[in-house]
Amino acid sequence: MNKQVELQDLGQKDYKETWDFQESLFQSILNTKIKNRRQGTNFQTKNYFLFVEHPHVYTLGKSGDMSNLLLDENQLAEKNASFYKVNRGGDITYHGPGQIVGYPIIDLDNFFTDIHKYLRLLEEMIILTLEEYGLSAQRSPGETGVWLDVGTPFARKICAMGVRASRWVTMHGFALNVNANLGYFDLMIPCGIRGKAVTSLNVELGQTAVNEAEVKEKLSKHFSMLFEAHMIVK
Secondary structure, eight states, rough: OOOOOEEEEEEEEEEEEHHHHHHHHHHHHHHHHHHHHHHHHOOOOEEEEEEEEEEEEEEEEOOOOOGGBOOHHHHHTTTTTEEEEOSSSSEEEOTTTTEEEEEEOBBGGGSSSSSHHHHHHHHHHHHHHHHHTOOOOOEEEEEEEEEEESSTTOOOOEEEEEEEEEEEEEEEEEEEEEEGGGGGGGBGGGGOOOTOOOOOHHHTTTTTTOHHHHHHHHHHHHHHHHHTTTEEEO
16 A cells, blocks of 8 residues: 655646646546556555645535525626536535645545545544644534534634545545635635635634645645655655
């Protein structure tokens, strides 16, 4: 089992370009697995973890409802935002500057074959990272992602999640609001859940801006620990 994970920081990159890149890595891992099964070979599959920041974009998952986007095409253009339907689970999500997006493209056969455990560990990575900033983040029963003040009238989401898996290979991932412009969340019903507020790390800490490189370091550290992975920076 290959527990090495190649970590790449793509900087700011268009959503569709990144999606295509994800798909190419995802497919390359699948191709290795298919070849191993058909030809009886035992080539190691690779694992990747991409950090990226997208320009303003709304994405709708397979089970999503278009009515959760509160903008038409003209209004999207006015907001300098784009829109894509994507092949992940979940409903509508916003990505934009000040948000750390992480896409682990890994072969779970190298770690464990349990998609629910995978999601829980991604959530735990976020929870442990936020704990380092003095925040007590939690899961919300029946809802993916990571939240603050669950079970109170002040519950608010700080991290969204949506993944795709095929033959135990994952893609898509999480979006953690660090220095996000929260006004863009008002233009949709986040993850299709009405009446739920959204927040960002800088707002919670009362800071103008949080060091995003530092947050990424903490995220990769906790990912490595939780998945017993060896991170290799590319």
